[in-house]
Amino acid sequence: MIETTETMTTRDGVELVATLWRPDVDGRFPVLLSRTPYGRAVEGPGFHLDVPRLVAAGYAVVLQDVRGTGASQGEFRFISGEAADGYDAVRWAATAPWSDGNVGMYGDSYLGITQLLAAQERPEGLRAIAPHVSPAGLYACVYQPGGVPNLNIILTVSAMVLALGELDRRISLGTATQEDKDRYVAAIGLPYQLGERLQELSERLPLSDQPLLADLVPFYAAWMSHPDPRDPLWRGGAVDHSRIEVPALVSTGWYDYFRDASIEHYERLRGESRLIVGPWTHFSHDRDICGRDYGDQASHEAVDWTGVHLDWFGHWLRGAPMRDRARVKIFVMGDDAWHEEDDWPIARARRVPYHLGFDGTLSTRPGAGGEAGFVSDPGDPVPTLGGAVMTFDAFGPLDQRPLDERGDVLRHLSEPLGARVEVSGEVELVARVSSTAPSTDVTAKLIDVHPDGRAELLTDGVARVEDLEPGEVREVTVRLGAIANAFRPGHRIRIDVAGSNFPRFGRNPEKGTTTLHGPSYVVLPTIP
Structure with a gap:
């Protein structure tokens, strides 16, 4: 060679x-x-x-x-x-x-x-x-539809990949020294305090205020300041x-x-x-x-x-x-x-609605009306635990039970399954919500609960609801994305609904109580 x-x-x-x-x-x-x-x-x-x-x-x-x-x-x-x-x-x-x-x-x-x-x-x-x-x-690298930042991804890539790459480039050109890189590496906590330091960076507000990145990744601040996809900043970057x-x-x-x-x-x-x-x-x-x-x-x-x-x-x-x-x-x-x-989406998949009961149940039987609420507080967001995140020690199908003590998550659980249920396709939550705040986020997770209690995260999503009037109930669709999972006999299907999943998604700055109204349901593409 x-x-x-x-x-x-x-x-x-x-x-x-x-x-x-x-x-x-x-x-x-x-x-x-x-x-x-x-x-x-x-x-x-x-x-x-x-x-x-x-x-x-x-x-x-x-x-x-x-x-x-x-x-x-x-x-x-x-x-x-x-x-x-x-x-x-x-x-x-x-x-x-x-x-x-x-x-x-x-x-x-x-x-x-x-x-x-x-x-x-x-x-x-x-x-x-x-x-x-x-x-x-x-x-789409930077934001979810509706302007919710993909904060974990874009901040980690900027701090860990783009900034370090730019420093290496400047060293090769003679415009920076190894000492400059060493200072930056120490500032972002490599290798042992990286997770803590990235968490601190993600908590800074406004999101564009990242002094560590201002010189090395100058476009980061512009990204965080322009959530509207129609802005000229985003032109030329779509396929x-x-x-x-x-x-x-x-x-x-x-x-x-x-x-x-x-x-x-x-x-x-x-x-x-x-x-x-x-x-x-x-x-x-x-x-x-x-x-x-x-x-x-x-x-x-x-x-x-x-x-x-x-x-x-x-x-x-x-x-x-x-x-x-x-x-x-x-x-x-x-x-x-x-x-x-033969293709995707799978043609034979049936889009089966599972209804969210306000007693914590999840069932294919249509539910009655009702409501349940949770507090959405940017000062105390629901922490990210696994999923499609850029971390080095806690990602993918993590057990969600460590979050079970939080009172700001609505959990909906099916009965133990009597037979295998394959869900292969795009999952979405259709929720009817109101809020005491003019803007709220709705996050959702699809979870496979094993007979031993392990609550394995499969996929998640977020939607932002804005310009809500007092007392207004609005229907919102939360895309949880595509998945292929066979829920085995004895397992349970679980849907969690909350107002944050941080730092996977950027926080909504508004604090308020969000109410989930019936009928609300999750659509699971089920393979017969």
């Missing part, structure tokens, strides 16, 4: 630097291209395939620093500048002397959306893409699926914070695209997530993640027969097994 450093020039004269790995023989090869802001280490963030194996299979593999990061010139334009540069990079890779003119793109997270934005520009030579855990666009013509191997995990965005990519692309969803988080692809073991079929190693991509790109870049023709492969938790489906 030969490794070289390669440089290309964009249409506006900016030099972008890449590492090239290729077979140690003369010739031209199909190219697998990734574009990253996280550095060009062969095992770096967002780059989870086996490069020596790809090269041994006859590919040239290129990893490029995006504009304004690593060794590349220019100003970093987080997501919003990647379409044009992606087009130029594909054309450069397709016409390089070591290229046979066929280019595929792959990679995780930011490396995923750079593929989609390049593909919408339709560069000649691009044959297929494989975005994994990819966001929908710039605004136009209607312009993408190449097939996509889309993949994600049930505990990935870009899960629903990834699934939407597949749904809007269709055609020859494929979807894979495993029991993974954004950054963990092991069989075990925080003590929950999903079995020997669950990990990237078990499914041969590099082999999956070799099969995909071998077909689209080389014309080889594709061994795995499954259109949709999902890992159904509970069964802890892979299922193949």
Whole structure:
């Protein structure tokens, strides 16, 4: 395997630097291209395939620093500048002397959306893409629909990834020193007080007031100050699926914070695209997530993640027969097994309403009227416990029982199930609410309660209700997103409703009592 450093020039004269790995023989090869802001280490963030194996299979593999990061010139334009540069990079890779003119793109997270934005520009030579855990666009990285900040994600990424990357870049350019980086590392509590320090940062108000990030990640303050998706700040950062013509191997995990965005990519692309969803988080692809073991079929190693991509790109870049023709492969938790489906959403799924009883019950039988309330207090929010969050020790399917003593959570529990119930599809809560405050948030969780009492978090969501009049009862839909879980016999289905889930979601600044009115219900897509 030969490794070289390669440089290309964009249409506006900016030099972008890449590492090239290729077979140690003369010739031209199909190219697998990734574009990253996280550095060009062969095992770096967002780059989870086996490069020596790809090269041994006859590919040239290129990893490029995006504009304004690593060794590349220019100003970093987080997501919003990647379409044009992606087009130029594909054309450069397709016409390089070591290229046979066929280019595929792959990679995780930011490396995923750079593929989609390049593909919408339709560069000649691009044959297929494989975005994994990819966001929908710039605004969707930062906010939930309705302007609720994805605080845990965007603050952690800014403080832990973007800021450190910018410091490394400045050190390489001679505009910062190792001492500058050491001071920053100490300020954010690495390694032992990181969780505490990030919690302190998340509690600062207003959200835009982050002195530690002001110089290193200057666009963070602008993001937090512009929650309206129509603001010009967000232009250029969204994927136009209607312009993408190449097939996509889309993949994600049930505990990935870009899960629903990834699934939407597949749904809007269709055609020859494929979807894979495993029991993974954004950054963990092991069989075990925080003590929950999903079995020997669950990990990237078990499914041969590099082999999956070799099969995909071998077909689209080389014309080889594709061994795995499954259109949709999902890992159904509970069964802890892979299922193949014809499409997503699953056509045979029945959208079954489970009604929230105000005595704490959850049933398919329509409930009577009634009401129950909880206090929503930004000074004492319900703490995040697991789920699709960016932490390093408490994420995914965590037991929710430590929160059971809180009086500001409404819990609705089904009877023990007499038979297996598979819920595979998008879950949503339809709630009728009023509040003593003019604005309130409604958060919801879907939980699998085991016979031993373990309350395993499956998915969650939030909706913000604004401009409420006194006494007004308004219907709100809370999207909890997609899931595939088999509730086993003897298990119970539980829905928790509250006014916060912090710091996963930013707090509503209003304090008040929120009342949940009947009829309210959760819709579970059930597989007969």
